[in-house]
Amino acid sequence: MSKIDERCTSAYEELRIAELAEYEILDTPNEAAFDELVEVASIICEAPIAVINFIDRDRQWFKAIKGLPIRETPLDVSICAHAILQSGLFIIPDTTLDERFSSNPLVIGDPHLRFYAGALLENESGYPLGTLCVLDYQPRELTDKQRFALQALANQVMAHMELMLSHRYQKQLILELEATREEMARLAATDMLTGLLNRRAFEQRLHEALALVKRGAPTAALVMVDLDHFKRINDAFGHPVGDDVLKRFTTLCLAVFRETDVIARWGGEEFMLLMPNTSVEKAQQAAKRLLNKLANTSMAAEPTTPIYVTVSIGICPLNANSQLEERLRTVDGLLYQAKRQGRNGVVLENTAPEVTPKNNDS
Ligand SMILES: Nc1nc2c(ncn2[C@@H]2O[C@H](COP(=O)(O)OP(=O)(O)OP(=O)(O)O)[C@@H](O)[C@H]2O)c(=O)[nH]1
DSSP states (O other): OOHHHHHHSHHHHHHHHHHHHHTTOTTOOOOHHHHHHHHHHHHHHTOSEEEEEEEOSSEEEEEEEESOOOSEEEGGGOSHHHHTTSSSOEEESOGGGOTTTTTOHHHHSTTOOOEEEEEEEEOTTSOEEEEEEEEESSOOOOOHHHHHHHHHHHHHHHHHHHHHHHHHHHHHHHHHHHHHHHHHHHHHTBOTTTOSBOHHHHHHHHHHHHHHHHTTOOOEEEEEEEETTHHHHHHHHOHHHHHHHHHHHHHHHHHHSOTTSEEEEEETTEEEEEETTOOHHHHHHHHHHHHHHHHHOOOOSSTTSOOOOOEEEEEEEEOTTOOHHHHHHHHHHHHHHHHHTTSSOEEETTSOOBOOOOSSOO
8 A cells, every 4th residue: 555545544544633632732822933933934935824734634723824814724625635645845836737726715716825835744653743834826946955944844843742742741740640649648648447547647747736836836635545345346246347337436536526636547446636726625525525426326337236336535635845755655544544444434634534424334
């Protein structure tokens, strides 16, 4: 099959259109780089009209045009549509003497085009996307130097487009890398079962919160929550049900506590909360809301076999004098004090132990 025959097949045309689409150049605004190349082509070839055009599915569209006030024409009047079917320069010294163009409306009517010389805009894969062409109102020829220059300028048009394309690919790649990096950071900070912050991420947030408190932000409350006798749930219903209970418990916590409270899975069936701008007394009220909610909410997926859980809670303040390690040890101690006192209760630092009535302790 000859090159012209191959380029006339619809399969080839589909591939060519797809290649053109990759550059995302159709219907884009004027750009100085293209306008200047058209201007230079016009000067060198001493032609009143010069055009950078692309052959779309059913139109030719001009990225840059000098000498004519149009932006596109239908494909059936396009001389360039013929140019892209062959290799090298396509030159029609006198359109009125060429039977392919002698009845073309742009030849017999306005703007009465008589001379055409087009250099292919061929991309790196060898697909002809359009032309850089010069036109005149009278029959003529190009000198060898003008032919050389026209093709060289067309190569520059294509080189510029390849650069723009690779620049766009690079930008896309950077965006994808950035999204992947963010996703990895999110995953690294997330507990996979509950979707809450994990211990490492929570410690980071604690550091930041403490730094703020030390610089004058209001006192925060550190709250540690541990599900009571969670082992029994696993033993009675199996580990997957235990997992499900942890997830439901998480959802309940997210509903009970403020959006500004930072909730994390500290490990196993232990959870930690940072309540910014909150006194231990206010934190205790929130903790009691959790106990009450748990007393009335089954954590089971199946309504037929309800599962109720209780929690033990320790609460201590984070203030300007706090040291993180010491605060973590303290809140852990308060939690186990609540366990020792019978579970299903809250213990605050430096206050009389307060334990709510128990309903499922052993
Ligand atoms: N299903 C499930 N169980 C877990 C997970 N992480 C920890 N556990 C279980 O949590 C239970 C914790 O048991 P213990 O440390 O004895 O504590 P407990 O039974 O809650 O008793 P107290 O804390 O003393 O009230 C163990 O059975 C662990 O296997 C988890 O991700 N999924």
